[in-house]
Structure formats: C-alpha cells, structure tokens
Amino acid sequence: MSAEPRLVEVRKNVLKQNDLVARALRDRFRQTGVFAVSLVSSPGAGKTTFLEKTLKSLQPRAKVAALVGDLATENDAARLARSLAPVKQITTGTICHLEAAMIQNALRDWEVGPLDFLFIENVGNLVCPSSYDLGEELRLVLLSVTEGEDKPLKYPTIFNSADVAVITKLDLAEAVEFDAAAAHKNIQAVRPGMPVLSLSAKTGQGMDEFLVFLEAQRRRREAVRLMPGSGR
Amino acid sequence: MSAEPRLVEVRKNVLKQNDLVARALRDRFRQTGVFAVSLVSSPGAGKTTFLEKTLKSLQPRAKVAALVGDLATENDAARLARSLAPVKQITTGTICHLEAAMIQNALRDWEVGPLDFLFIENVGNLVCPSSYDLGEELRLVLLSVTEGEDKPLKYPTIFNSADVAVITKLDLAEAVEFDAAAAHKNIQAVRPGMPVLSLSAKTGQGMDEFLVFLEAQRRRREAVRLMPGSGR
Numbered sequence: 155m156s157a158e159p160r161l162v163e164v165r166k167n168v169l170k171q172n173d174l175v176a177r178a179l180r181d182r183f184r185q186t187g188v189f190a191v192s193l194v195s196s197p198g199a200g201k202t203t204f205l206e207k208t209l210k211s212l213q214p215r216a217k218v219a220a221l222v223g224d225l226a227t228e229n230d231a232a233r234l235a236r237s238l239a240p241v242k243q244i245t246t247g248t249i250c251h252l253e254a255a256m257i258q259n260a261l262r263d264w265e266v267g268p269l270d271f272l273f274i275e276n277v278g279n280l281v282c283p284s285s286y287d288l289g290e291e292l293r294l295v296l297l298s299v300t301e302g303e304d305k306p307l308k309y310p311t312i313f314n315s316a317d318v319a320v321i322t323k324l325d326l327a328e329a330v331e332f333d334a335a336a337a338h339k340n341i342q343a344v345r346p347g348m349p350v351l352s353l354s355a356k357t358g359q360g361m362d363e364f365l366v367f368l369e370a371q372r373r374r375r376e377a378v379r380l381m382p383g384s385g386r
Numbered sequence: 387m388s389a390e391p392r393l394v395e396v397r398k399n400v401l402k403q404n405d406l407v408a409r410a411l412r413d414r415f416r417q418t419g420v421f422a423v424s425l426v427s428s429p430g431a432g433k434t435t436f437l438e439k440t441l442k443s444l445q446p447r448a449k450v451a452a453l454v455g456d457l458a459t460e461n462d463a464a465r466l467a468r469s470l471a472p473v474k475q476i477t478t479g480t481i482c483h484l485e486a487a488m489i490q491n492a493l494r495d496w497e498v499g500p501l502d503f504l505f506i507e508n509v510g511n512l513v514c515p516s517s518y519d520l521g522e523e524l525r526l527v528l529l530s531v532t533e534g535e536d537k538p539l540k541y542p543t544i545f546n547s548a549d550v551a552v553i554t555k556l557d558l559a560e561a562v563e564f565d566a567a568a569a570h571k572n573i574q575a576v577r578p579g580m581p582v583l584s585l586s587a588k589t590g591q592g593m594d595e596f597l598v599f600l601e602a603q604r605r606r607r608e609a610v611r612l613m614p615g616s617g618r
C-alpha cells in the first residue's frame with residue numbers, strides 16, 4: 155500500500171479531463187491563497203453539521219465559503235447558510251459524486267472575494283467520489299461512530315483517496331458501543347500513517363483540536379507558497 | 387410520481403442485459419417458491435445486524451439463506467454465518483452495486499436446497515444500486531435514525547426503486563433527536579403510499595411486526611403462485 159496513492163493516481167490519469175480541470179483549480183487555489191478542503195463520507199455521517207460548526211468557528215478569524223453537493227434538494231446549503239458564510243449548492247441529479255468541472259462552474263459566477271478556506275462537501279457516498287480529484291488541498295473522510303468500525307476495510311479506496319480521517323458523532327460512542335481501537339487499527343491497516351481526529355460537532359468535543367490541525371495545515375501550505383523562489 | 391416506477395423502469399429497459407438476467411432470476415424464484423428480498427441502504431445503516439436477527443428469527447420455521455455484497459472483505463458473511471443460515475459473500479471490487487449476473491453466478495454452485503426466503507444484502511450505497519433489478523420480489527430500503535430525516539428527499543431514486551422503507555436503530559432515536567414525523571413525511575413525499583416499518587435490531591423493538599409483515603408478503607405471493615390456472 156503506497157503512502158501517496160492519490161498522487162500516483164493523479165499522475166497515471168494525467169490526461170483525463172477531470173484531472174486537467176482539477177489541476178487548474180489546484181493551481182488557482184494555490185496562487186490565490188485559498189486552502190480548499192473537501193469532505194467525503196457515507197450519507198448521514200454528519201458532514202453538514204460538522205461543516206456548519208467549522209464555518210461558524212473559523213469565521214471570526216478567517217474568510218470562509220462552502221460548496222455542497224447533493225443529488226437533489228438544497229437543504230444542506232440552507233443549513234450551512236445559518237453559519238452566515240457564503241454557501242452554494244451543487245445538485246448532481248443522478249451522479250453520485252462531484253467532479254472538478256462542477257466546482258469550476260460553481261465558482262465561475264460566484265462573487266465571494268478572497269478566501270482563506272473553501273470547503274467542498276461531496277455527495278454522501280463511500281465509493282463514487284474516490285476517483286475524482288477536485289483540486290482540493292486536503293480531503294477529509296468522515297466516519298461516524300454509528301457506522302461500524304470495519305468501514306475502512308470495506309471501502310479501502312475512499313480511505314486511500316483521502317488525507318485525513320475524522321471520526322464523528324463521538325457523543326454517541328457509548329450508546330453504540332463504538333470500539334475506537336478497532337476503528338483506528340482498521341484505518342491504519344488501509345492507509346498507514348493517516349492522521350485521525352475524533353470529535354462531536356454536537357457537543358463540541360474535539361472541535362478545537364480539529365480547527366488547530368486545519369489552521370496548521372493551511373499555515374504550512376502558505377509558508378511553502380510564500381517562500382522566495384517558490385515561483386508562486 | 388408514479389406508484390410503480392420500478393415496473394415502468396423494467397419495462398423500458400426490457401432489452402438491457404441486467405434486466406434479462408433479473409427476469410430469469412425472478413421467474414426461477416417464483417417457480418421454486420423462493421421469496422427473494424433485497425436490502426439497500428447507505429453504509430452503516432445496520433443492514434447486517436438487521437439481517438442477522440431476521441435470519442435467526444425466521445430459521446425455526448423457514449428455510450433461509452443470504453447473499454451479501456461488499457467491495458472488499460468477507461466480514462459480513464462471517465457475521466451472518468453466526469445465524470447458522472447458509473451465507474455467501476459477493477465481493478464486487480470497485481463496483482458500487484450488485485448486478486443480476488452476480489446473483490446468478492453466486493447461486494450457480496451453491497447447494498442450499500429448497501428455500502423459503504433468500505435475502506440479498508446489497509453494497510452499502512444510496513445511489514448505485516437503484517437501477518439494478520436483482521430479480522427480487524421485495525426491495526427494502528433501510529434508513530437509520532442517525533442518518534437524518536431528509537435522506538429520502540436527497541436520494542429519491544433509491545427510495546423509488548424500493549418497495550418498503552425500514553427505519554433502523556430506533557433505540558438511538560432519542561439520543562439523536564430523531565424526528566419520526568418528518569422522516570415519514572419525507573418518505574411519503576418521494577414515494578406516496580410506501581409502507582414504513584420502524585425497528586431496532588439491537589433491542590428487538592419492532593422486529594416481530596417486521597417478521598409478520600414479511601411472512602404475509604410471502605404468503606400472498608404463494609397464494610397467487612399456487613392459484614389454479616396461474617400457470618406456475
């Protein structure tokens with residue numbers, strides 16, 4: 155199991171249309187200092203609640219916005235708009251994932267000004283989004299404690315396509331007899347060395363650690379970007 | 387919204403390979419008196435726990451077996467085997483749904499003898515399995531209380547492809563502040579008249595009602611099958 159399968163994947167499919175668009179997006183995000191973070195998970199893992207809390211917490215000190223994908227309805231955009239951050243819904247119809255071109259189109263007429271963070275909430279699906287690079291800097295895979303500890307083993311590809319695992323709904327861990335050690339072991343079996351954060355967006359437990367982690371990731375990327383001779 | 391969209395779909399795609407295989411399976415199930423029930427849901431909605439309890443409960447009075455689909459691992463087959471019913475795993479690799487030909491292949495060398503019920507647990511996914519008829523008599527779509535009440539609105543196609551909705555993990559309803567009225571309303575909005583059963587496989591609440599429902603469905607099918615002049 156390679157430590158960087160996503161990179162390998164991107165290289166292999168360099169000519170594929172989605173990857174060309176994703177690369178253009180990534181270049182643009184880097185040039186303009188936007189840190190793009192995408193979220194993937196099964197339906198109901200708590201992406202929207204987690205994102206709403208994240209947007210609210212970051213907003214006093216950072217400029218944030220979110221794109222949110224779903225087959226139908228604009229419910230998630232409405233929920234996220236309560237954070238007062240700019241939010242745009244992408245409805246995919248019958249398509250079970252977002253594609254780079256959908257991100258490109260959504261950004262085209264969107265006057266959000268300069269951003270520190272752009273969040274991209276993918277369609278709830280543990281299979282389809284794996285192979286679509288969206289130009290994001292960081293991909294989070296969410297796994298709720300109610301889903302069962304063996305999800306990483308059953309859906310290895312999506313865990314391999316992500317950079318960080320986030321265990322959600324920690325407030326329910328006891329009620330569902332969540333076995334944290336087994337979950338961590340299974341994540342590491344599929345993707346050795348993957349950072350894992352555990353939290354509850356409902357109670358706030360673990361949210362501060364997540365925000366510290368996220369801002370450190372962004373600072374690290376900015377340090378590289380602004381380094382003399384980096385060409386950016 | 388048609389009350390029978392699956393039937394319409396099957397008719398439209400009559401020439402498609404999957405539907406031809408599914409039709410052959412359905413004919414065979416009907417001729418041999420097997421009542422085939424498939425389960426679809428998002429990953430972690432509790433299909434396997436629910437199915438394990440169902441197999442255990444039915445076994446004293448009925449001959450049962452199960453096929454279970456997953457991208458990777460044979461974990462679910464191992465869990466279901468605890469029920470002592472014959473169980474076979476179908477691993478799909480990167481494919482996010484079962485297809486009729488996979489069912490046909492799995493049944494080919496499987497000496498299970500005459501069955502009253504064959505359960506087919508699909509890959510955990512709320513999108514991909516929608517368009518694949520597996521020859522089943524009844525398709526259950528599971529929705530756990532932890533997933534959010536708006537899933538039917540977000541994934542209308544899978545709810546339209548199913549015959550019955552089963553709300554699972556009822557024991558967690560209070561902890562997650564599940565709004566049962568909203569869930570029911572959303573299911574009916576997408577698929578008017580759809581029967582909805584609510585249960586907890588963990589505590590057993592609602593399981594008896596489900597089993598009574600299931601056996602009534604089978605008896606109804608058998609009554610038609612054995613009717614004089616039905617040609618079967």
